Amino acid sequence: MTVQAVAPGTTRVELVVNGQPRLLDAEPRTLLVHALRDGLGLTGAHVGCDTSQCGACTVLVDGRAVKSCTLLALQVEGRQVTTIEGLAAAGELHPLQQAFVDHHGLQCGFCTPAMILTAHDLLARDPDPDEEAIRAALRGNFCRCTGYQPIVESIRSAAAELRGRP
Amino acid sequence: MIPARTEYVRPTSPEEALEALADPDAKALAGGQSLLPAMKLRLARPGLLVDIGRLDLAGVDTANGELRIGALTTWDELAGSEAFRRPAFAAVAECAAGIGDLQVRNCGTIGGGFAHADPASDMPAVALALGARVTARSRDGEREVETGELFVGPFATALATEELITDVIVPVPPPGSGSAYASVEHPASGFALAGVAALVRPDGRATIAVTGIAGRPLLLGDEGELADVEVAGDRFAPAEYRRHLAEVLCRRALDSARARAEEDA
Numbered sequence: 001m002t003v004q005a006v007a008p009g010t011t012r013v014e015l016v017v018n019g020q021p022r023l024l025d026a027e028p029r030t031l032l033v034h035a036l037r038d039g040l041g042l043t044g045a046h047v048g049c050d051t052s053q054c055g056a057c058t059v060l061v062d063g064r065a066v067k068s069c070t071l072l073a074l075q076v077e078g079r080q081v082t083t084i085e086g087l088a089a090a091g092e093l094h095p096l097q098q099a100f101v102d103h104h105g106l107q108c109g110f111c112t113p114a115m116i117l118t119a120h121d122l123l124a125r126d127p128d129p130d131e132e133a134i135r136a137a138l139r140g141n142f143c144r145c146t147g148y149q150p151i152v153e154s155i156r157s158a159a160a161e162l163r164g165r166p
Numbered sequence: 167m168i169p170a171r172t173e174y175v176r177p178t179s180p181e182e183a184l185e186a187l188a189d190p191d192a193k194a195l196a197g198g199q200s201l202l203p204a205m206k207l208r209l210a211r212p213g214l215l216v217d218i219g220r221l222d223l224a225g226v227d228t229a230n231g232e233l234r235i236g237a238l239t240t241w242d243e244l245a246g247s248e249a250f251r252r253p254a255f256a257a258v259a260e261c262a263a264g265i266g267d268l269q270v271r272n273c274g275t276i277g278g279g280f281a282h283a284d285p286a287s288d289m290p291a292v293a294l295a296l297g298a299r300v301t302a303r304s305r306d307g308e309r310e311v312e313t314g315e316l317f318v319g320p321f322a323t324a325l326a327t328e329e330l331i332t333d334v335i336v337p338v339p340p341p342g343s344g345s346a347y348a349s350v351e352h353p354a355s356g357f358a359l360a361g362v363a364a365l366v367r368p369d370g371r372a373t374i375a376v377t378g379i380a381g382r383p384l385l386l387g388d389e390g391e392l393a394d395v396e397v398a399g400d401r402f403a404p405a406e407y408r409r410h411l412a413e414v415l416c417r418r419a420l421d422s423a424r425a426r427a428e429e430d431a
Contacts, residue, residue, distance in 0.1 A: 028174035028215065029205075050167050052203055053354075055269060064242075064272040070202050071273065074174055075195070075219060118268060140267025 013073055017042065018086025026073045033057040035073035036083060044084035044113040048142070055141035058114035059083050065121035067140070084113035087120070095165075096120060096158040105154030107145035115141050119155045127163050131156070169205035176217040180332065184305050186216040187328045194218050194330055196238055196278035199270050223277070223332055226250075233336040237277025237300075241265045241289075244276060253426035255336070257292045257345035257363050257419075264288065264349065266356060277331040280313075283382070285320045286357035290383040292347050293334065294375035295363035301333040310335070317382040342368030344426030348418040349378070350411050352402060359403045360411035362390065364419035366427045372420060379408045390416030 010025045017040060024039035036042045036059065045068050048056030057069040060082035087094040096116045099105065106112040115138065122129055122137040129137070134152050143151060177183040186192055191213035195201055198219075204210040224238040226249040233249060244250065244262035251259070265271055265279075265288055279287055280300060292298075293313040300311050302325050313334075316323050325331070339345075349361030358378035365373045374390040377383040379397045386392065392412055399405030 028172050029169040031168065031202075034168070050206070052199065052270065055267070058269055065269045066273055067269045070270075071198060072174070072195075072202070072215075072217075074176070075198065075217060077176075121268065121272075137268050140269045 013077055015040075015073065015076065015081055016078065017081045018083060019080075024073075028072065028074055030073045031069055032059070032071045032073045032076055032081075033068035036068060036081075039073075042083045042085050046110055046113065048110070053140075053142070054111075055118065056111055056114050058117050058141065060117055060120060063121065063124055065118045082117070082120075084116060087116065094120075095161040096123075096155070099154040099158035099161065100151075103150050103154040103157055105147070105151045107143075107147050111141060111143045111145075115143070115151055119158070122155070123159055123162060128159060129155075167206040169202065170208060170211045172205075172212055173214045174217060175214065176220065178220070180218075180221055180223070180303060180330070183216055183218050183221060184303060184328070184330060186214065187330060188305060189214050190327060192216050192327075194278075194281070196275045196281075197240065197273035198278075199266065199274035200278060200282040200284065218330070224275075228338075231338055233338060235276055235334040235336065237280075237331045237333060238275045239277075241271035241274050241276070241279075242268070245271065253430035254339045254341075254343035254345055254365075255296075256426055257295065257347040257365070257423070258289075258336075261288050261292045261347040261349075261361075261363065264347075264351075276334055280316065280334065281323060281325065281331055283317050283319075283321050283323045284357070285381050285383075286352075286359075286361075286378040287383075288347065288349060288358055288361050288377060290317055291361050291363040291375040291377035292345070293336075294383050294385050295365045295373050296336050296339070296345065297365075297373065298334055298336045300331045301335065302329040303332050304329045308332075313383075314385055320381045322382075339365060340368055341431050342427055344423040344428070344430050346419045346422035346426060348415045348422065350415065360408050360415055362412060362415040362419040364390075364416070364423040366420065366423040368427065370424075372423070374416060374419070376412050376416075379405075379412050386416070390420065392416075 046056040048054035052070040193212035195215045223236040241262045345365040347363045349358045361377045374386045397405040
């Protein structure tokens with residue numbers, strides 16, 4: 001074997017988070033969500049159900065929405081991880097974030113970072129999704145305030161805003 | 167929930183992966199969408215995770231007149247692949263698009279799903295209906311296993327622990343064929359209470375397979391006969407209800423596959 005096994009103890013892991021290389025100590029079993037929250041202090045990824053159902057832990061890996069409670073930190077070593085903290089550029093809210101503010105797309109806010117990041121993946125594939133496509137994409141994201149209607153409206157609005165940009 | 171302590175390797179070639187998998191306490195980690203939840207619940211406690219996720223085993227191509235799906239092809243890639251636009255293969259994309267949710271489909275792989283062999287998993291029914299087989303590799307070599315023989319029971323396959331699925335091979339049906347997948351899902355888990363895949367050939371003959379109603383996916387007769395199937399039920403969906411669903415879904419899948427066969431060239 002040319003591959004060095006990572007023993008059960010703690011090891012130094014380099015993650016690329018929001019464009020920055022970040023070092024943290026993790027075990028092989030450390031889940032990405034815990035590495036982000038406890039290792040790097042990025043608490044925008046939430047632990048909701050912890051069973052891959054609710055989607056509150058959603059982050060982007062290489063632009064794709066994933067559930068960070070169902071990935072090991074080591075699995076994404078060297079990949080581009082984007083959390084909600086990395087979405088606003090130079091202090092200006094991303095159009096998705098602004099649309100959620102404008103359209104009251106959140107009530108308690110617990111599901112919001114994940115909703116926005118899942119929508120980010122959707123809009124990267126389909127810049128003009130209809131309501132059905134948006135609801136299908138949000139299937140793995142639960143809002144327990146039952147605020148889906150303004151969430152869908154927020155995403156449609158952000159899609160239009162993004163399409164209008166050069 | 168945090169999985170039990172384990173070791174971890176990330177091999178850079180299939181050969182390295184097979185070396186690592188020779189450890190009887192090792193388990194291959196692909197997308198992790200089944201294995202990691204099982205590890206969090208302590209239903210699985212491998213001493214060594216062999217992360218095969220970055221091996222070059224993803225993608226769909228044609229070889230020897232058959233479709234070859236790399237084991238690490240994700241459900242999302244299957245759902246969007248041009249290879250399954252043809253009506254004869256429509257069941258593959260239709261089924262993949264309904265698995266889990268966007269986040270799960272972005273990570274979960276066909277090889278990982280088949281190796282996990284959840285009795286309510288959707289794609290095994292499609293694989294059976296299309297007559298697919300898997301290529302399994304170990305240090306001793308390579309062999310092919312018909313999917314009809316791969317799934318032997320709940321979470322159990324005919325593969326040895328050191329064998330790794332590298333490809334899923336799907337024979338190309340003759341022009342004028344159509345396929346479809348129809349299911350009714352448990353509203354909370356998203357897994358199939360019953361799911362039926364059908365392939366209809368130009369001569370009208372059909373191959374039908376069902377998942378979710380027994381300990382493993384099953385091939386049915388030409389008409390989807392269920393009389394001889396021992397249907398399993400639980401408190402959410404009793405056996406008689408699942409049997410009823412399977413009968414209705416057989417008709418739906420057949421109708422849809424027949425309509426598609428007329429569009430296939």
